[in-house]
Amino acid sequence: MSSDKDNAADEQRSGGIQVIARSSAIMRALGAQPQGLSLAAIAQATDLPRSTVQRIIGALETEGLVESLPGSGYRLGPALGQLIHHAHGDIISVARESLEQLGEALGETVVLSCIRGKRTNVIIRAISEQELRVVIPLGHTLPMYSTSDGKVLLSTLSDEGIREWLPDTLEKLTANTLGLPELLAQMPEIRRSGMAVDIEEHTLGVSAMSLLIPTFMGPHAVSVVAPTARFKPRLAEFRSALTRFKAALDKQFEG
Incomplete structure (x- = not known):
């Protein structure tokens, strides 16, 4: 029995x-x-x-x-969004110190962003103290197709998913803004490396490099944003710094 x-x-x-x-x-x-x-x-x-x-x-x-x-x-649904909101608080508490250290080491503005709706959303930032700098408001949202963080976040979707997400004709924000075919052509390399660059694709005079940060609450991106004049000579340095940041953050999440 x-x-x-x-x-x-x-x-x-x-x-x-x-x-x-x-x-x-x-x-x-x-x-x-x-x-x-x-x-x-x-x-x-x-x-x-x-x-x-x-x-x-x-x-x-x-x-x-x-x-x-x-x-x-x-x-x-919305209940999941509430859980994500609380979990983002944990992600922010883990990442904030490392992000501030990254910004201090590079002397440039750095941000951590995620997807909100169909745009990127800045959830942490460390603003450069240089006289000529890029200031991004906390909570600021930007189009995904014209920003480096948007591109690495889009890379987590399939090409078909990107086509469904974005309109066929993308608004031309600068002369460097990509069209949908050019954006999709970049996706294989972005998916391979986890990294994307925006050279004045969203704002004239401003460039950025982003690295994908997968987390338990979905994809995030860490970005270095700088005036183009300072950005181009430091591409390799930014790439190495972002890679080290991700490795350090991965250890913190594992801990």
Whole structure:
């Protein structure tokens, strides 16, 4: 009799674990496609039966972890955003000191950013003390296609995902702003290196280099932003400094 109860308890635990694993797979699929997915697309991405997806989506929607889109389809919901907001506080507390040290060592403005909507969002900054400097407001958002941090964050999407995210015609902010074909042509190298450069693609006289920082709360980017006149001669130095910053931050996250 005791053995039968134990077996039933084991089956119940196993079923609960399976539901958690399937829910996680569905949320990861939605996280990879911020514009949303249909039930059929979620089922295909997770290799789960559509009926299973529909049942789990219903439960996640009740908890606010998923929300329905007008017409059809689903995306990650506001409750997850609240969790992310609190987790970002942890990321900021871990990264702030290292970012300030990076800015002091380079003598240039450095920022940590993430995706907000379809733009980059500055969540930490250390402003250069030089007379000629770039000042980026905290919480400032910028287009993803014309900034180095935006490009490394976009690189976490597939080319198809980028096409769905961005309009076919990108607003020309400067003479150096890339069109969609040129942007997509840069993606293989950005994905390989985790690094992107913006030479006056968003603002004349301002250039930046960014490195992708994967975290437990999604992709982030660390960037060095400087006047172009000082930026170009220091490309190799900035690249090495960003790589060291990422290695140090990875150790902090692991700890």
